[in-house]
Each structure stands twice: as C-alpha cells, then as structure tokens.
Amino acid sequence: MWKQFRIGIVTVALTASPTMTHAAEIAVTLHEVTMEGISSEIGQIRFEDSEYGLLIKPDLHGLPLGPHDTHLHENLDCGPVELDGELIPADAAGGHYGPHKTGRLEGPYGNGALGDLPNLIVEHDGAATIPVLAPRLKVEDLHGRAAVIHAGPGRYGEGHASHHHDEASARRIACGVMDSGKRHRQPRNLA
Ligand SMILES: [Cu+2]
16 A cells, blocks of 8 residues: 655655554655745655654755754744844744753753754765664654754754854754645745
C-alpha cells in the first residue's frame, strides 16, 4: 500500500511494510532565506522513523562549508520579520519547537527543546548529504513545523541558547515547512 500527497512544496509519503508496521516518512523542500524573503530551492531533507529515533537524511546543495545548527521551529512560515527597522530572515518560523517549554538547547541527546536537531555537515562542494539521528523525535512531531538551518554550528547548550539576531552564527540561512495539508498555506515570497 502506498499513498502520496503532493501539496505545494511538500511531499508526504506514508508506507506500510508487509508486516503492517507503519514506517512514516516526510520530505521537506528547503529554500535559501534572505531579508527579501524565500529564495532559491536548495534540495530536500527526508525524515524517517527508525527503531533508534528520527533518521534525518539531507540532500542539500549550495550551502556554506562546515557544521550548521539545525532545528525544528514552531511556525509554518519561512518569511522575514521586521524587527527594529531591520528585516530578519525566516523569523516568521518563530522559536524552537519545544512542547516541554524547557527554554534550553541541549542537543538531540539532551533534555532541552525537542526541536534541537544534530548539526548538518556541509562538505567542500557545498552539499549536505550525511544522515544524522534525533532519538527523541518521531515523524508525527514534524507536522506543522519549519525546519531551519542556521549560519553557524550548534554547540548544544554552549552558546546560541536563544535567538540573538545580531549574532552572525544564529542567522537563519535556509528554511522549509512541513505541512500535512490540513493547514496548507503557500510560503510568502516577498522578493
Ligand atoms: Cu533554530
């Protein structure tokens, strides 16, 4: 049994194995984000439930070299927000997804915000294809959230504990929304 919904920029696929255990997966398309709004597409991230937790398989290109802090953020919106006369890229995605309201970022293995994902690693060709694991999350946690990639690395509690917009490393450089279709809205493009 195989079912696919293609809604806007998001593809959601649900698969059932012959043993009838349901393995859920979702793919999100990411776009570069700037002060002007949502820019070029940079590829996809697939998320799959595994027995060890949420498997995260990026297939992204055109990113700056190095590790990048990556999170689930609360809102289905990758647009910029004006703050003190300055436009902040993807700020409409809101804060970190953290239903337990810990207010902390302790990484994928800690007890802080659930949306604190492992760093995504960008190699010399600008591509990120190395899979990572977030053991506390499931695909069902992703619906209605945005995946956000930041300019610098995440240090899991050692800095970037909140969003200081003036910090270069906390800047949001790519974003994609995971919409199950119920509350679908087109990404704002202010460019
Ligand atoms: Cu973030």
